[in-house]
Amino acid sequence: MRTTYDFPPAVDGALAPPRLTQGGARDRLLDAAYELFLQRGIRDVGIAELISRAGVAKATFYAHFTSKDELALAYLERCHRDMTVEAIIAETGRRTENPTGRLLAIFDVLDGWFRQDDFQACAFISTMLEVGAAHPLGIASIEYLAQVRAFMRTLAVEAGLEQPDVLARSCHILTKGSIISAVEGDREAAVYAKHMAASLIRDHGGYPITAG
Numbered sequence: 433m434r435t436t437y438d439f440p441p442a443v444d445g446a447l448a449p450p451r452l453t454q455g456g457a458r459d460r461l462l463d464a465a466y467e468l469f470l471q472r473g474i475r476d477v478g479i480a481e482l483i484s485r486a487g488v489a490k491a492t493f494y495a496h497f498t499s500k501d502e503l504a505l506a507y508l509e510r511c512h513r514d515m516t517v518e519a520i521i522a523e524t525g526r527r528t529e530n531p532t533g534r535l536l537a538i539f540d541v542l543d544g545w546f547r548q549d550d551f552q553a554c555a556f557i558s559t560m561l562e563v564g565a566a567h568p569l570g571i572a573s574i575e576y577l578a579q580v581r582a583f584m585r586t587l588a589v590e591a592g593l594e595q596p597d598v599l600a601r602s603c604h605i606l607t608k609g610s611i612i613s614a615v616e617g618d619r620e621a622a623v624y625a626k627h628m629a630a631s632l633i634r635d636h637g638g639y640p641i642t643a644g
Contacts, residue, residue: 504569508576535629545622551614560573
């Protein structure tokens with residue numbers, strides 16, 4: 433039976449963490465990577481520790497992944513699917529259909545995430561800062577982050593806002609900056625970022641509509 437992340441609905445505006453279910457060796461290795469990489473980064477965790485945490489043999493590890501970097505790429509893909517980009521997009525759609533409202537709802541979703549007791553930094557930002565933008569893992573992280581910016585641009589176009597590329601880039605900077613601030617301990621970071629995003633929407637010819 434394959435291990436999956438069962439992504440529960442948001443609670444009080446927060447992205448709830450995925451629940452783990454029991455499954456095969458590959459999924460146990462991904463579960464171990466998810467836990468250890470988020471806590472300590474990728475470079476600090478060795479293959480032996482991953483194998484031990486997953487409860488598999490060394491040969492089993494190499495039957496599924498040729499290297500730790502390959503496992504890390506699979507870990508980033510799981511983060512993208514279960515915890516970040518796709519989850520944020522889906523949650524904004526549940527809150528409102530208005531495109532400017534969805535732009536601002538991104539910051540409401542981040543706010544709920546930041547206030548969780550077990551809040552962890554964005555895996556993509558952490559990985560990119562750890563390994564560098566030129567590393568394959570850094571490149572993958574940048575590509576996942578770019579999907580958020582593309583989503584913001586789509587909303588800006590749908591709302592008829594001026595210079596949608598500039599607006600999306602500016603709002604994307606606000607999301608990444610608020611994540612760093614939250615890691616520093618500022619749990620209000622997304623609230624302030626939302627106010628700045630509302631000003632940007634006005635500057636680009638729109639009227640900010642909050643999600644209901």
